[in-house]
Amino acid sequence: MMAAENTSSNATRTASSASGETVIRTDRITKRFGGLVAVDDVDIEVREGEIVGLIGPNGAGKSTLFNCVTGSLSPSEGSVYYRGRDVTDWPQHKIAREGLVRMFQHTRVYSEMTILDNMLVSADEDTGLERVFRPPSSAARERAKELLQYLGLWGLRDLHAGRMSFGQQKLLEFGMALMADPDVLLMDEPAGGINPSMLEQLMGYIRDANTESSVTIFLIEHNMDFVMEVSDRIYALAHGEKIADGTPEEIQNDDSVLDAYLGRE
Numbered sequence: 001m002m003a004a005e006n007t008s009s010n011a012t013r014t015a016s017s018a019s020g021e022t023v024i025r026t027d028r029i030t031k032r033f034g035g036l037v038a039v040d041d042v043d044i045e046v047r048e049g050e051i052v053g054l055i056g057p058n059g060a061g062k063s064t065l066f067n068c069v070t071g072s073l074s075p076s077e078g079s080v081y082y083r084g085r086d087v088t089d090w091p092q093h094k095i096a097r098e099g100l101v102r103m104f105q106h107t108r109v110y111s112e113m114t115i116l117d118n119m120l121v122s123a124d125e126d127t128g129l130e131r132v133f134r135p136p137s138s139a140a141r142e143r144a145k146e147l148l149q150y151l152g153l154w155g156l157r158d159l160h161a162g163r164m165s166f167g168q169q170k171l172l173e174f175g176m177a178l179m180a181d182p183d184v185l186l187m188d189e190p191a192g193g194i195n196p197s198m199l200e201q202l203m204g205y206i207r208d209a210n211t212e213s214s215v216t217i218f219l220i221e222h223n224m225d226f227v228m229e230v231s232d233r234i235y236a237l238a239h240g241e242k243i244a245d246g247t248p249e250e251i252q253n254d255d256s257v258l259d260a261y262l263g264r265e
């Protein structure tokens with residue numbers, strides 16, 4: 001019912017993803033830093049084919065929850081499941097090998113390398129130093145070319161990444177993430193610092209990755225217009241606790257979400 005009031009593409013995705021297998025699940029995750037409870041007893045679930053948003057005021061615990069899911073932090077309590085397997089104590093690189101790729105708020109492109117080389121070192125072919133010393137396969141080169149053309153960056157391929165604009169670097173980082181052929185992509189504020197004209201473009205790329213390359217997407221976002229438009233479902237955190245989850249429309253009308261953003265207790 002709610003989904004039908006969204007855009008038609010959103011409604012279609014919501015309908016098709018509802019039956020999807022659970023890809024990520026957290027079971028009562030708590031993360032403490034000393035006396036501070038950054039994430040407090042949080043259950044979330046991301047299903048195959050969904051775009052799921054994670055919102056909340058500054059310090060709500062969003063990045064900490066992401067870090068627990070990707071294995072860069074160990075939760076103090078609770079469990080993380082990836083496709084039904086308990087991965088709570090798995091190191092980050094082992095979870096990443098299962099296809100869970102993380103993008104960061106601040107771009108992590110290699111600024112002294114060309115755009116094309118940034119793409120090639122991101123191919124999902126080798127690990128560690130092998131990536132640097134082994135020449136990329138022709139398949140990786142082909143894929144890099146295809147993605148750079150798609151992202152409008154092929155003409156700039158020989159430019160050092162450090163010379164690109166911030167928005168272009170974010171696009172490059174998105175391309176690098178796709179080179180790893182992700183199963184699930186966790187994006188930390190994809191719209192942050194992007195100019196308005198690039199936002200639509202970025203949303204299109206995220207949707208294409210989801211619909212055409214079957215990438216399940218879980219994203220943290222402060223830009224409300226963006227997260228409401230792109231997400232099938234949204235979780236809201238405040239003070240480490242899950243305060244709401246639902247369709248974008250449900251979240252927009254949720255009193256506890258409004259209270260959290262307005263600072264009302």
Ligand SMILES: Nc1ncnc2c1ncn2[C@@H]1O[C@H](COP(=O)(O)OP(=O)(O)OP(=O)(O)O)[C@@H](O)[C@H]1O
Pocket residue numbers: 033036037038056057058059060061062063064065
């Ligand atoms: N490594 C750490 N050590 C101590 N405290 C931390 C650490 N990481 C996060 N915190 C604290 O945990 C709380 C949650 O932080 P977190 O970065 O997860 O929030 P967030 O919702 O991602 O915030 P923002 O939107 O500002 O990025 C904050 O009070 C933060 O100061």
